Amino acid sequence: MTGERSSFDVVIIGGAMIGSAVAWWLARDRDFDGSILVIERDPSFEFASTSHTNSCIRMQFGTKINVAISRFGLEFIGSFREFAGEDAPEIHLDDFGYLYLARDEPAADRLRTAQALQARMGAGTKLLSSGQLRAAFPFMRFDDVILGSHNPGEEGCFDGGTMFSEFRRRARKMGVEEARAEATGLRMAGGRVTHVELSDGSSVACGHVVNAAGPRAATVAAMAGIVLPVEPRKRYTFIFEAEDKLPRRLPLTVDPCGIHYRTDGGLYMAGCPPETDGPCDAEDFEMDHAIWEERVWPALAERIPAFERIRLRNSWVGHYAYNTLDQNALLGLHPGCDNLLFANGFSGHGLQQAPAVGRGIAEHIIHGGWRSLDLSPLSVARLVEGAPLTEAAVI
Template sequence: MASDADVVICGGAALGSATACHLAMLGFPGRVVVVEPDPSYARAATALAASGIRRQFSHPLNVRMSAYGLEFIRGLGVDFRENGYLTLAGSEAQAAILRTNHAVQRAEGAEIALLDPGALAARFPHLATGDLVLGALGLSGEGWFDNMGLLAALRARAKAAGVVYLADAVAGLDLAGDRVAAVRLAGGGRIACDWFVNAAGGRGAEIAALAGIALPVERRKRTVFVFAAADPPEGPLPLTVEPSGVWWRPEGEGFIAGATPDPDLAVGAEDFEPAHAEWEDLVWPALATRSPRFEALKLRGFWAGHYDMNLLDRNAIVGPHPAIGNFLFANGFSGHGLQQAPAVGRALSEWIRQGAFRSLDLAPFGFARIAAGRPDPERAVI
């Protein structure tokens, strides 16, 4: 069965639905079709994320994208817990990165405080601070939010404006010269289109390959552990990032935590098996060392999800392909995709509707740097 659309969006989770939603908000008059193979979103990165939002980045664009993300989330009335992020430095080298990043963040209007070990101990008395050099704490505009509440709101707005969601998968792309002419579906359908948006998350590189594009994006697996503490620390607690990369935050009556595995290997599309050993080897030891309140813990559950790692510089790839001009990227977010989805959706909708980025120029995150092998990375503590 053949049909036509002005815009076909591959992927209906946060990034794809944010693009569809912003097209509707801009008054786009054309037909928009979102192709999503799993309408339950059970394995989507959006559903399996820890749902944090922060402004503690080193790249000004990342700070600005998250600022808009928070503004948009608040405007939708999505539940947001503004407890902040606390990033801990355990060496002078890590502290130097925090200080350099702090200057960028403050220049962008982010309310981030640098705390020495004494100030950390005074503010968070449950923490062991003897091995720390510095901490960066988000005083406002950081925390975590209802991931599925955001997705539901995006989809509702898009559907109310006439966006069509198809439960199918993109299986092929028909090119005509320097453009995507049509999208072929696994179910046998074919949709002629004027614009094609790759918001396929972990499948992003596979979708790009259908157009002959090499996209340096791979799936990475992250395991999240749910636990309870026998004597939990009191007060509003931030999402805390250890110098080792282990992180933890409150969740309901307990906590969740995770770590960056080493080695951090690419995984297959169907590999959602939690990395159980990370709890004993990485997470629990770091928690118990950081706070005596975390010495007696009970593991309550766990899950694993994927995100799309940009192998060049771990920053987003957004906007048109330089040769295939109607092929738009929303890929490679390396763990930042959910919080940056509103800004990316706005940017791509502006490109489609107006031929340029208007509100926020995301050209530095375009494909040109990928083609040139010119990284534009984050300065991260870990």
């Protein structure tokens, strides 16, 4: 299964975007000369969250650490060839921006507070009154909106698929090995993971283990006796075309009604959670077809009259790895195990946070702590400390 090797310095459970980012950052670091194994249960990634993502990045978060992570993510996208090599492809960013809408004063106050934070950190987010919104987006109705928040130029959709494939391809060239298997157990001794047990009956000894199992992260954590508040939650995506195209690109608009929508090349994309947003089975990708006709389309037509005449072209279901504690990533070592690192619970932000988190986890393994960017506010230790860091800007 793993060739002749039965021991690795680092074993990464989960080979999608986060796991691949960790492997790539590790392998490229001159201070690391160890062996790396990535364990992936489904190397086709057909049902991975990475494959169902909308592949966006934004500055508009409400916590300082998430804005900092996005600032690096934007830099990484724009300078990918400098990080990966001159032979790497460029990563395209379609910077249509995000547009958050508030219909009442509490929501408007949250936008004002968040915009002030983002501006202090160098982001170009601007607040727009209802009149300014109408002038900027005359094809939209804002009768129920009192304030908007928009950041053109630094937010949008990037080519996450190419970034992911380059992480994997380049990591393999640098010696990272991959195993098509499922982690079924963690063998423990003295507060450490000594072996990762696999579905084919074999096991591998390990120096460090990284839990990058996405929506299945809690299952992996439980193998070490750790309770992780991460669960799979469904998110629906719809691709549609409009009979009457809009005169400009549509920002990713986070509507107070609970749906979001944006430009998608020559088409448009909309998304939403289920009516009852709760945990689902990790194997459950069943689509609720009624939600398009009964909820999404009416809301689109109400906000944008041109969307009264649209045609659904495609739809799918993906899973958030939803952190029920505070909707923020859970990163680093758990106090209960001194060689098991977590990179979980991104609650829909994993793809855009992968560059910073992959680098951070790699540095933690090599140097014993965060180096380039202090990710300690997202430490998994806050589970034990009872110190949530709530991120309100979750779509």
